[in-house]
Amino acid sequence: MSVVHELSPGWLLDHLAFINKISYELHQHREPCCSKSRPTSSVHLDSLHMDSVSSFGASATFVPSTSKPENDDRGNCEMFIQKYVFRSELFDISKPYITSANHKECQESKEKEDLVNDVKKEIFISINGKKRKRCVAFNQGELDAMEYHRKIRGLILDGSSQLIQEGLTSGFLHSCSEKPNKCSEPITLPLDTCNLSELCEMAKHLPSLNETELQTLQLMEDDTSVTEQDLFSRIVENTSGFTKIITLMGQKYLLPPKSSFLLSDISCMHPLLNCKKTYDVIVIDPPWQNKSVKRSNRYSYLSPLQIKQIPVPKLAAPSCLVVTWVTNRQKHLRFVKEELYPSWSVEVVAEWHWVKITSSGEFVFPLDSPHKKPYEGLILGRVPEKAALLLRNADVKELPIPDHKLIVSVPCTLHSHKPPLAETFYCLHLVPGFGERAPGG
Numbered sequence: 001m002s003v004v005h006e007l008s009p010g011w012l013l014d015h016l017a018f019i020n021k022i023s024y025e026l027h028q029h030r031e032p033c034c035s036k037s038r039p040t041s042s043v044h045l046d047s048l049h050m051d052s053v054s055s056f057g058a059s060a061t062f063v064p065s066t067s068k069p070e071n072d073d074r075g076n077c078e079m080f081i082q083k084y085v086f087r088s089e090l091f092d093i094s095k096p097y098i099t100s101a102n103h104k105e106c107q108e109s110k111e112k113e114d115l116v117n118d119v120k121k122e123i124f125i126s127i128n129g130k131k132r133k134r135c136v137a138f139n140q141g142e143l144d145a146m147e148y149h150r151k152i153r154g155l156i157l158d159g160s161s162q163l164i165q166e167g168l169t170s171g172f173l174h175s176c177s178e179k180p181n182k183c184s185e186p187i188t189l190p191l192d193t194c195n196l197s198e199l200c201e202m203a204k205h206l207p208s209l210n211e212t213e214l215q216t217l218q219l220m221e222d223d224t225s226v227t228e229q230d231l232f233s234r235i236v237e238n239t240s241g242f243t244k245i246i247t248l249m250g251q252k253y254l255l256p257p258k259s260s261f262l263l264s265d266i267s268c269m270h271p272l273l274n275c276k277k278t279y280d281v282i283v284i285d286p287p288w289q290n291k292s293v294k295r296s297n298r299y300s301y302l303s304p305l306q307i308k309q310i311p312v313p314k315l316a317a318p319s320c321l322v323v324t325w326v327t328n329r330q331k332h333l334r335f336v337k338e339e340l341y342p343s344w345s346v347e348v349v350a351e352w353h354w355v356k357i358t359s360s361g362e363f364v365f366p367l368d369s370p371h372k373k374p375y376e377g378l379i380l381g382r383v384p385e386k387a388a389l390l391l392r393n394a395d396v397k398e399l400p401i402p403d404h405k406l407i408v409s410v411p412c413t414l415h416s417h418k419p420p421l422a423e424t425f426y427c428l429h430l431v432p433g434f435g436e437r438a439p440g441g
Helices: 015-021 100-113 140-170 196-204 270-274 291-296 304-308 330-343 387-392 422-427
Strands: 003-007 010-013 024-030 060-072 075-086 120-127 130-137 235-238 244-248 251-255 259-262 279-284 316-326 347-356 375-382 406-409
Touching: 003 140, 003 422, 010 140, 010 422, 015 075, 140 330, 140 347, 140 406, 304 330, 316 330, 330 347, 330 375
Parallel strands: 010 406, 279 316, 347 406
Antiparallel strands: 003 010, 024 075, 060 075, 120 130, 235 259, 244 251, 316 375, 347 375
């Protein structure tokens, strides 16, 4: 379970455990290299970092598992299992992102949040021990953000404090004083980077495919004939019970069992619609426009009009739960609640928050930092059932969604990795159990 602790304010999650629970195992058939009379040997090795998997964005560790003979239609052959697990050091965040010096600056400039109604105020900012006086003018967006923070601050602080204390008591979280050496180790990000955004941009410029070419591609066992072009702008499906490996632009990707994906630009969603499937839960993490994205040019962002064009109404099953990750910019929050969801005929039912902490239970950013906050929001909505379906399912009671919950976890150091939501929904009985589907989904 990724849920470590569940209290009334929300959940303390273990993101790493959720990823590794998926069991990324590659099954390869090989001819036996020794006589039948020789007993099969088992291979048990510690986790190894190998060059052969460095293209996984340095997010996988290779663990050779066991090899055993297997009698099937291939004759007497040997099954070799390779198991991949996510690198634990990518969740090893033991210190806040902001240093103590920067934290002091944040504390000294915090007073500008105390007078939301004032347009201008003189503040002192300490930089390298020197005090500098400057006059700050707040725009409407900043005033709105300060007012929003003031409203939710108590919920964030009180709820996360309870969950963090529970984690410290159980030993899931640990204070730096308990493991000083570990807390002093710097976090080294992997050198490899994922090129999925570049692949999606490339897919946008490829010639349009006809209906025949857009058919779902099912990955077959030991199929090495699949090219990069075969994977663009079409549904790629792994129907097997074990992991498949695909290569794109020289990088290897693991496709979990019983899963599928569409690698495409947002303007090419018809392959998904052609499957004629609807979904009980739709989670959306749009690339919102912000100053950081503009400066870094890390990825392209979507305009509000482009986000509205995502065909959620055609993909959503009756009573579908729609979840949208939103930055702390009030403009985006208002857009989701007042424009986006109404345009999809989705009813806003709740606003939850993800609180990011270190492994020692500290906020990754000071809670009252005027720049970055240690939390992000997610807006939950429901697609109303049609009248005919309501009559048909009169005996089925739809459980209410709590209007506010906290998801507290140590974030991944890789950019924009969000925590798992499946088990939190399962705890509230909001979605069918794992491996089940709702009648309309």
